Amino acid sequence: MKISWGTGIVIAIISFITFIMVMVVTMVSDKAYNHDLVTDNYYQKELKYQEDIDASKNLKKLEYPLSVQKVTEGIEIVFPKDLAPENIKGKVFLYRPSNKALDSEMNININQHSMLISNEVLVSGRWDIVIDFTYNNQKYFHKEQIIY
Structure with missing residues (x-):
């Protein structure tokens, strides 16, 4: 099966968005990445x-x-x-x-x-x-x- 250039671009964009979403979810939910403020007040x-x-x-x-x-x-x-x-x-x-x-x-x-x-x-x-x-x-x- 041959993939046209339009289909390739769509697959690349969907892959990139998926990668970014996985990174965001990992950074926000993982306890190893601490996001504390300098001070609470x-x-x-x-x-x-x-x-x-x-x-x-x-x-x-x-x-x-x-x-x-x-x-x-x-x-x-x-x-x-x-x-x-x-x-x-x-x-x-x-x-x-x-x-x-x-x-x-x-x-x-x-x-x-x-x-x-x-x-x-x-x-x-x-x-x-x-x-x-x-x-x-x-x-x-x-x-x-x-x-x-």
Whole structure:
């Protein structure tokens, strides 16, 4: 049986559409392809963005900087020396872009102007660290990417 060029084009188009539909269904339904948003409360965080900008400016006004550094025990967050550790209240959020299950949030627990995030919490790779704290009713915000 001989296939005409019109029939060949129709078969090619139907084959292509079938291939695309199989790929779409596979990508949407397969659990191996994770389609999580960066954050569940995206719009609420977007509305809070200006507050974060103002809090970042407050942090830059301090005499001593806040620093995040890798140490052998994990990641050390060193708070400014001019702030009294007992008055610093807030949270540290560790965001792992490649795996939402590794994200964690912890209260700030300061020992001698620094906080240590131990190796047990971290796996190697890229981390986004967000430090959101208040000191004497003044908000401060720091966001940094670190490769651990």
